[in-house]
Amino acid sequence: MSSGHLHLEGITKSYGARTVLDGIRFDVAPGRLTGFVGGNGAGKTTTMRIILGVLAADAGTVTLGGSAVSTADRRRFGYMPEERGLYPKMKVLEQVVYLARLHGFGKTDATARATALLEELGLGERLNDNIESLSLGNQQRAQIAAALVHDPEVLILDEPFSGLDPLAVDVVAGVLQTRAAQGASILFSSHQLDVVERLCDDLIIIAGGEIRAAGSREQLREQHSSLRYRLTTAGDAGWLRSEPGVQVVDFEGGTALFDVDGAHTAERVLRDAVARGGVTGFTPQHPSLAQIFKEVIA
């Protein structure tokens, strides 16, 4: 197991009689962006806080590279909490430098890193402005800088994209991909499933305090693909209704969306369609993340 590999095993947490996390188990691999999705109150924030050691779990272990995460290890974690927080009356640069120094960097080193990172995030002009005078989107960028400034080995980001405009989403996504390429293990939660779909390599779906699905994006898609195809022809596709093993889901003139009972049925349908002539499209339908999500948490 590589040194930056984060593994959660059997994490359980209750508040009184209410169990918020029940036997959570998943991995965050180095060099990969792991998306963490779930509804409100599913347990994402609690899980992240436990990884960070900000909260203690009732049971279970968090290991990094095979051994239990120590306080010293956590100094090399970067964290972006769900509810944003920086000192409102502190200057952007000063704030990020302060956090870098708390993580063990010397003053000069911390200043150089913070300046470079804020510039990369497009805040170069605002270094000496108070946090409270920034727009929400820019505060968000400063928050990301606060999580990244000490070049963490493990990044835990709770909703890093919420409140960002599409351009800012791209900037932040770019920064995260760079970090992943450099070997960081990154776990991020998001409600924006399209962003997660575009960005993540691995995916974890949590609901009701339990992990409902975990794995690489492709793997999950395959597991949840339902042998659904879309046929587009010049003529009428009504004949599909009488084909054995075919279940038409949606139909409109020359376009039909249908499920089949096996790959051989799909082949037969394609041959028939070609024989009838006028085929312009025949595509297997991969489920979107939103579809998988709805299916797993149902």
Next chain:
Amino acid sequence: MTNAPTSPAASTSPAQAVWLVAEREIGSKLRSKAFMISTGILLLIALAGVLIGGFASKSPTPDAVAATSETAAAVEALPNVKVTEVADRAAAEKLVLDDEVIAAVVPATGDPLGIAILAKDDAPTALVMGLSQTPHVELLKPADTNPFVRYLVAIGFGIVFLMAASTFGGTIAQSVVEEKQTRVVELLISAIPTRALLAGKVIGNTVLAMAQIVLLAAIAVVGLIVTGQDELLAGIGAPVLWFAVFFLFGFILLASLYAAAAAMVSRQEDIGSTTMPLMMLVMAPYFLVIFFNDNPLVLTIMSYVPFSAPVAMPVRLFVGEAQWWEPLLSLVILLATCIAAILVGAKIYQNSLLRMGARVKLGEALRG
């Protein structure tokens, strides 16, 4: 960043973390204009108080007194009079009636002293006393200090303690809630231990409070020297030093409790609900010392209770009622309480810091 990740030179030691937090506390306070202005005003008031007190006791306006050539010598020998020499009794009477002088001293044949005092409508007591012959008085057990000076010193220590403790206690409470309200606290405690954060905040504010106390003391000492009140200075020097020592630990005690109380709420508006009992503890010594500064029993008890010892023990030392070992014993009690408060405070702080929303109940905060 494009450069390859490098790990920090050395991971932060707890001591470094504590100092970084303390440094930020001090820096953000020193940059607040409101704080600098109010401190400046406080120092000016202290300076003005010492100077005015000094000049007032030094040079009261001399009384104008008329005297003839026969009596002038006797009158001039009296302290604090300004003699106007006149030719005879008639001229003296005129000056008295015209309010040019408060009284006149003229020769009187037949009087045993050979002089008479002329005044308009009120006997000039000081002058009468000065010219009378009084028997020698020997005090067998003189009072150590003037009761008025004693009262002033008691109020002085009381008010300095009240102001410094409530200002910086309030500051630390606000700063704890600010971190909680803005959720910076999650970032902080994912980087450094909770205890280091608490210690840094307590130390930072203690440094500020002590700096203010030391500045006030310096101004008082310089003021007393400039206005020539060496006698008072000699008496108050040691009590002021003791006050500083007691204040240091007394403030650490209060600051830990303030931080803990503030950690139990999530919004600035709610600070009052948990820090009110502490505010009472801070104000109590001030009122008690004003009402009971001449009651040795109450003062003695106060000088051993950790919250009021910083005020009461210096007052007792100033009036000379305390034995040499008493401040040491009281300091030991204060230190022990201080350590207990830090432990309890740290526990409450740690358990309440991440609990947002409704006020955390004290029992839950202690249990965790």
